[in-house]
Each structure stands twice: as structure tokens, then as C-alpha cells.
Amino acid sequence: MATVRRKCFISYHHADQDAVNQFVRDFDQAHNCFIARGLGEEMPGDVINSNNTDYVMAKIRERFLADSTVTIVLLGRCTWARRYVDWEIQSSLRRGQYSTPNGLLGIKLPSYSGSFPERFNQNLSSDFPRIDCYARHMSYPSSTSALVDAIEEAYQRRTTHQNLIVNPRARMSYNRQCQ
Template sequence: MLAQKRRIFVSFDHDDTDQVNGFLGLRNITDGFEFFNHKLDHRVSSNDVDYVCRVIRDEYINPASVTVVLIGNRTAQSDWVRWEVQESLKQGKGILGIRLPGTNGQVPDGIPQNAVGVWNPEKFGKWIEWAYQNRKS
């Protein structure tokens, strides 16, 4: 019997979009996971912060089982990433930080140090499952 497909919300700073696209391109090597994020979805483009937060929460974070935060040099300073991590924790989602290659930024608040890994695509599936199993639901 196949395990339930894990839905992964991907949080990142917009400065890291090129590397995030590379990460999302790897999704074919991790069967059993469905990756999605809002920053590459132009439907969320709006100047109405309340509207954007509602759409992100309702359409992206709510249905996710795990939030993966891709950590670049400025990710910890992003108000959006901070809000997405807080909302994910509030909802009891699994949380995982993955450092992007060649970066050395701080880990955003709310991500436990034992839930942060360095870029290693061969381990992504195992880490995501670990985050799911260790969520606070």
C-alpha cells in the first residue's frame, strides 16, 4: 500500500527564485511529494496584504503537510517567510529548513536547529518525511 502523498508548501525569499526553481525541478526524484508555492503563482499578486495572507493560508499552507523553507542569505529577514513559518507552526505543519547551495544566511525564527539541513537532494525525501512525522499537530 502506498503512503499518502505529502503536500509540501515551499517558502523562500524572492531573491532566491533562481535556486528555488532548481529545487522545484528536482521534485521528480522524490516520489510521494507534491510541491507548491505561491510566489510563482501570479494569482496572488496584489497590494492587499490581508487578501494575500488569506490566499496563502487557505490555498497553500492549509492543505500542506510540511512547510519547507529554502534558506538563502536574506531569508531570515523576509517578513513573508517569517509569517509563513509562524502560520505553518500555528497550524501544526511539519517544518524543515534546507540551506541553498553557496549561502550562509541565518535560520529564520521558528525553525528548530535539528530541522535544518544543507543542500543534499538525495536526502530531501527522508527529511520531508521526518518533518511530517515530527509535526506538532
């Protein structure tokens, strides 16, 4: 049985552009693990020039999230500090009468600093003993099969774990300082 290639929205901090490009080339273009959607150099898409938060989020939903089913947050050193990452996660987790939220998967890039974006972190379990949660994260994939399995699990959790989504309405209004 052939593996289904899921359309994945890629959320990341532009400081990690080279690592993001490599990830997309390695796993989308070379190994066909998924279909990349988003605003990167290796992904088709137009830049959205506006300072209007609601307009930017509407355009991201319309152009990139509308036909994706999983959001992959590529976690680098300062990803946690980027407001657009917060906005993209918030939009990915939105539920509607006719829409299912995206699955949510974090992948640690080599520059990962140990901090998750707050909205992503809210969808992970910090309880002990561990209780279930909506999002998942992993180290940088060591194989295509590990990545395909993680994407598929995130895809399935869209319906099986939707009740565990934590998605407050307030968004980050500015980028945080990252050293």
C-alpha cells in the same frame, strides 16, 4: 512499500528564485520526492496582490497551506530578512481545533549565509546539551532518499512534537536589510 509523496509548501526569498526552481525541478518534477505547493515559477499558483497582511496570510493559508503537510523553508543568503517567509512560517505553525500544523524543514541553498529566519530559529534547540525541538534543517540534499527521509520526519513531528512549537503572534512588519 511505495513512498508517500507529501504535499510541501515551499517558502523562500525571491532573490533565490533560480535555485528554488532547480530544487523543485530536481526533487519534485524529476524524482517525485514531494508535491510542491507555493508561489514559485515551477509551482502552480497565483500571485496575491495586496498590502493587507491579514488578507495575504488568509489567501496563502487557503490556497497553498490548507492541503500541504510540510513547509520547506529554502534558506538562501537573505531568507532570514524576508517578512513573507516569517508570515508563511507563522501560518504553517498555526494550530486549530480541526487542523494540525505543518512540519517544518529548512534546507540550506548554496547561497546560505548562516542566518535562519527568527521564527524558524525559535523552533530549533540552542540548548546544550541538546534538547528536542520542533523544526529540523539540513544541507542541500545529496540524494533523493535523504530528502524523502527528512520530509517524512518533519511530517511525523507535526503530531509527535506539536507541543514544542514556538509561534509568537507578532509578525515581522517590514523586510530587514540584507547585504
